[in-house]
Amino acid sequence: xxxKRIIPCLDVTDGxxxxxxxxxxxxxxxxxxxxxxxxxxAGADELxxxxxxxxxxxxxxxxxLVEKVAEKVFIPFTVGGGISTVEQMDELLRSGAEKVxxxxxxxxxxTLITQAAQRFGNxxxxxxxxxxxxxxxxxxxxxxxxxxxxxxxxxxxAWAIKAxxxxxxxxxxxxxxxDGTKAGYDNQLNKAVSDAVNIPVxxxxxxxxxxxxxDAIISGGADAVLIASITHFQNYTIxxxxxxxxxxxxxxxx
Amino acid sequence: xxxxxxxxxxxxxxxxxxxxxxxxxxxxxxxSLAELIKQLALNGKPLLGICVGYQMLFEKSTEYGRHTGxxxxxxxxxxxxxxxTIPHMGWNLVKLPKDMDLFTGCGSERYFYxxxxxxxxxxxxxxxxxxxxxxxxxxxxxxxxxxxxxQFHPEKSGRTGLKVLKNFAELCKRQNP
Numbered sequence: 001x002x003x004k005r006i007i008p009c010l011d012v013t014d015g016x017x018x019x020x021x022x023x024x025x026x027x028x029x030x031x032x033x034x035x036x037x038x039x040x041x042a043g044a045d046e047l048x049x050x051x052x053x054x055x056x057x058x059x060x061x062x063x064x065l066v067e068k069v070a071e072k073v074f075i076p077f078t079v080g081g082g083i084s085t086v087e088q089m090d091e092l093l094r095s096g097a098e099k100v101x102x103x104x105x106x107x108x109x110x111t112l113i114t115q116a117a118q119r120f121g122n123x124x125x126x127x128x129x130x131x132x133x134x135x136x137x138x139x140x141x142x143x144x145x146x147x148x149x150x151x152x153x154x155x156x157x158a159w160a161i162k163a164x165x166x167x168x169x170x171x172x173x174x175x176x177x178x179d180g181t182k183a184g185y186d187n188q189l190n191k192a193v194s195d196a197v198n199i200p201v202x203x204x205x206x207x208x209x210x211x212x213x214x215d216a217i218i219s220g221g222a223d224a225v226l227i228a229s230i231t232h233f234q235n236y237t238i239x240x241x242x243x244x245x246x247x248x249x250x251x252x253x254x
Numbered sequence: 255x256x257x258x259x260x261x262x263x264x265x266x267x268x269x270x271x272x273x274x275x276x277x278x279x280x281x282x283x284x285x286s287l288a289e290l291i292k293q294l295a296l297n298g299k300p301l302l303g304i305c306v307g308y309q310m311l312f313e314k315s316t317e318y319g320r321h322t323g324x325x326x327x328x329x330x331x332x333x334x335x336x337x338x339t340i341p342h343m344g345w346n347l348v349k350l351p352k353d354m355d356l357f358t359g360c361g362s363e364r365y366f367y368x369x370x371x372x373x374x375x376x377x378x379x380x381x382x383x384x385x386x387x388x389x390x391x392x393x394x395x396x397x398x399x400x401x402x403x404x405q406f407h408p409e410k411s412g413r414t415g416l417k418v419l420k421n422f423a424e425l426c427k428r429q430n431p
Contacts, residue, residue, distance in 0.1 A: 001346070002342070002344050002345070002346045002388065003344060003346065003347075005344050005345065040412070045344065074409065074410065074411070074412050074413075074415060074416060075367070075410055075411075075412055076367055076407070076410040098369065098407070098410055099369070117276070118276055118278075118279070118318050119275065119276060119279050120275055120276060121275060121277075121306065121370075121371070122341055122371050123343060123369040123370055123371060124369075169341050169343070169369075169371070170341070198336075199340065199341065200339050200341070200343045200344070223339060223343070223344070224344065253365040
């Protein structure tokens with residue numbers, strides 16, 4: 001049986017891992033290669049590295065980072081942040097990343113998803129969605145782009161369904177409302193999206209205690225959970241989180 | 255070493271055909287090397303295909319079009335049946351048959367990392383197969399004489415995965431003392 005995955009997310013800027021609350025108030029959390037290697041040894045199922053600066057200069061740094069990580073990390077990892085062409089994806093995948101995640105570029109040019117899927121296979125293409133609750137309408141979320149700074153009118157559910165058709169292999173679904181709050185994932189959002197698509201959904205934003213991970217999987221229907229604050233600052237270990245999920249009857253790779 | 259040079263490929267003790275790509279792209283990229291790899295494998299050189307590299311060991315694939323593989327093992331690459339989450343993505347438990355030397359020292363079952371939407375339906379009666387459960391018995395690894403393949407990624411499957419690669423290196427050494 002397929003194990004439920006716990007995926008630490010490392011937001012990288014200027015060569016350091018940082019973590020904020022609702023995408024702002026960033027706090028230093030260490031060296032990305034070191035932290036990645038530590039997570040790999042500690043039993044993380046996968047890793048995500050997000051270049052949150054996403055400038056031309058930082059992109060070059062990301063390729064070097066991916067090469068270094070690939071030498072030390074023997075679990076799959078995804079790279080994202082500012083990726084807008086198939087050539088950039090090729091460079092990152094050749095450098096050792098297992099998957100690439102795209103967000104703003106896919107919203108601007110949805111055919112990018114199809115081009116990438118046809119070349120690398122659907123399983124390589126992660127569509128990242130930053131979702132914000134629409135204040136006027138219940139159970140409606142809008143897609144935000146440019147690292148959450150720019151709201152769009154795009155409905156998250158419609159976008160997820162379209163992206164699956166275009167060839168996305170996985171959805172990394174971040175609730176901007178919950179991000180960094182440690183108050184739990186937005187499981188209405190997770191449930192709505194995971195019911196609407198057939199590809200795996202990674203719940204992201206809001207994990208503060210083990211129960212939140214369980215809830216994202218059971219109430220939110222998530223295939224995997226993204227974490228950051230909960231383990232970056234040594235509040236919990238990956239093993240503690242997996243032991244908890246196992247004790248609640250979920251399959252984990254422990 | 256990583257190479258696309260015929261001479262390196264002929265001189266190697268064993269070959270690994272890796273894969274992060276769609277089937278059509280991968281087999282086209284291989285070009286004339288495909289025939290060389292096939293002949294060397296048929297002449298006894300150990301070959302390990304990984305993910306798409308594993309899928310290329312079979313006869314045909316229907317991923318984004320119709321493509322012909324190396325046809326070293328009988329079987330076809332077809333979509334994972336609907337009614338479950340696709341791609342099959344993440345760590346799944348593989349039952350390891352005792353008589354598959356790729357898994358020597360790994361125990362009777364282990365988690366490995368998978369990421370694929372197509373799978374090989376193996377019809378070759380001379381092939382040994384290790385399975386994982388994804389609502390049906392999904393072939394996770396295969397061996398036919400000197401030809402090996404894993405649908406999962408040993409290079410991304412932590413310590414156990416590295417053990418599998420080590421086992422392959424060992425058996426290449428035994429083949430070329």
